Amino acid sequence: MGMTMTQKILAAHAGLTEVKAGDLIEAKLDIVLGNDVTTPVAVDVFDKAGFQRVFDKDKIAIVLDHYTPCKDIKSAELCATARNFAKRFDITHFYDVGNVGIEHALLPEKGIVGPGDMIIGADSHTCTYGALGAFSTGVGSTDMAAGMATGENWFKVPSAIKVTLVGKFRPHVSGKDVILHLIGLIGVDGALYKSLEFVGEGVAELTMDDRFTIANMAIEAGAKNGIFPVDDKTLDYVKGRFTREIKIYEADADAVYEQEVVIDLNTLKPTVSLPHLPSNTKTVDEVSGLAIDQVVIGSCTNGRISDMRIAAEILKGRKVAKNVRCIVIPATQEVYMQCVKEGLAEIFIEAGCALSTPTCGPCLGGHMGCMAAGERAVATTNRNFVGRMGHVKSEVILASPAVAAASAVKGAVACPCELEEV
Numbered sequence: 001m002g003m004t005m006t007q008k009i010l011a012a013h014a015g016l017t018e019v020k021a022g023d024l025i026e027a028k029l030d031i032v033l034g035n036d037v038t039t040p041v042a043v044d045v046f047d048k049a050g051f052q053r054v055f056d057k058d059k060i061a062i063v064l065d066h067y068t069p070c071k072d073i074k075s076a077e078l079c080a081t082a083r084n085f086a087k088r089f090d091i092t093h094f095y096d097v098g099n100v101g102i103e104h105a106l107l108p109e110k111g112i113v114g115p116g117d118m119i120i121g122a123d124s125h126t127c128t129y130g131a132l133g134a135f136s137t138g139v140g141s142t143d144m145a146a147g148m149a150t151g152e153n154w155f156k157v158p159s160a161i162k163v164t165l166v167g168k169f170r171p172h173v174s175g176k177d178v179i180l181h182l183i184g185l186i187g188v189d190g191a192l193y194k195s196l197e198f199v200g201e202g203v204a205e206l207t208m209d210d211r212f213t214i215a216n217m218a219i220e221a222g223a224k225n226g227i228f229p230v231d232d233k234t235l236d237y238v239k240g241r242f243t244r245e246i247k248i249y250e251a252d253a254d255a256v257y258e259q260e261v262v263i264d265l266n267t268l269k270p271t272v273s274l275p276h277l278p279s280n281t282k283t284v285d286e287v288s289g290l291a292i293d294q295v296v297i298g299s300c301t302n303g304r305i306s307d308m309r310i311a312a313e314i315l316k317g318r319k320v321a322k323n324v325r326c327i328v329i330p331a332t333q334e335v336y337m338q339c340v341k342e343g344l345a346e347i348f349i350e351a352g353c354a355l356s357t358p359t360c361g362p363c364l365g366g367h368m369g370c371m372a373a374g375e376r377a378v379a380t381t382n383r384n385f386v387g388r389m390g391h392v393k394s395e396v397i398l399a400s401p402a403v404a405a406a407s408a409v410k411g412a413v414a415c416p417c418e419l420e421e422v
Contacts, residue, residue, distance in 0.1 A: 101332025116247025
């Protein structure tokens with residue numbers, strides 16, 4: 001029986017010739033990740049367990065991104081705990097205010113993760129790195145602590161869903177629309193503890209940023225991980241960034257999948273997820289005109305430079321609607337600097353946007369954009385659960401950067417094509 005791409009990576013890191021869905025294995029880790037929320041819990045577990053050393057200071061990444069720059073005393077104390085741990089063990093990949101970025105944009109950018117890697121992170125959106133052909137998944141802080149100490153973790157080998165992409169994008173459609181459409185099709189538990197494996201001719205249509213966005217939200221369908229094949233675009237991206245050995249795994253021709261979902265990019269429309277589940281999807285034309293109070297453009301899902309360029313192209317020469325607050329958050333310092341160099345920062349500010357330093361901030365109702373009761377936002381983030389961005393009676397609509405920017409201008413949910421018609 002053949003193996004999927006995910007199963008091959010798991011087998012290799014477990015030192016096995018083959019694995020099958022449902023097997024319990026212990027696998028060696030290439031990277032263990034934590035942030036300012038989850039690392040302090042892991043440190044507490046690490047110390048209580050009596051661990052005296054980390055398995056490899058070069059294979060641990062600690063990124064202070066969720067509530068930073070620190071919004072209050074509690075967040076400052078969490079960051080202090082993480083800083084002290086990083087200093088105690090001389091952690092190589094430690095990122096703090098001033099050189100930080102949102103973790104799942106920062107690690108690929110810095111070349112810390114790459115093709116064929118085995119990655120765990122104490123953050124559910126660690127599945128982002130599947131865009132590079134790596135196995136990456138979110139874990140709890142206890143697993144993070146064990147991983148930092150031993151360099152290993154146990155896994156149940158997931159079964160898989162094949163997602164076949166065909167065709168080419170139409171204007172104003174991107175990777176965000178692909179993943180929202182998919183979650184709408186299969187539901188928030190449609191891929192529960194399964195691997196979403198993206199294949200087909202349409203993969204070549206996707207930029208690396210599209211793939212990061214799609215893999216990032218695999219967890220919103222309940223998936224253990226999402227993963228893309230390694231192709232020329234992948235190799236071009238990691239060239240000059242990733243210095244460890246590149247390992248390419250391919251699914252066997254007779255690999256077993258529980259089901260196949262085909263997505264025709266030719267027919268895909270700009271799509272949004274209405275409150276309060278990512279699976280509550282509608283095409284933009286179905287809900288155009290729905291009034292909003294806030295727009296957030298950023299996050300580990302859509303805060304990369306291509307996202308900034310898409311938003312700036314729509315906002316250039318236009319103004320944010322008077323009834324709307326628009327917050328733009330570049331995902332990393334490098335993206336922020338590129339926004340300055342390309343004049344995007346000026347476009348955002350002239351349009352009436354608030355331009356923030358890199359932070360997760362409003363995505364989890366942390367800071368830089370919490371909402372009051374009755375308010376509604378369009379956001380390029382990844383979750384729209386009850387109370388996700390503030391008050392339990394506020395609402396979040398998930399969208400692409402193009403739709404978010406157009407909505408900021410219109411003061412209501414809008415497709416960029418509506419601005420072109422004016």
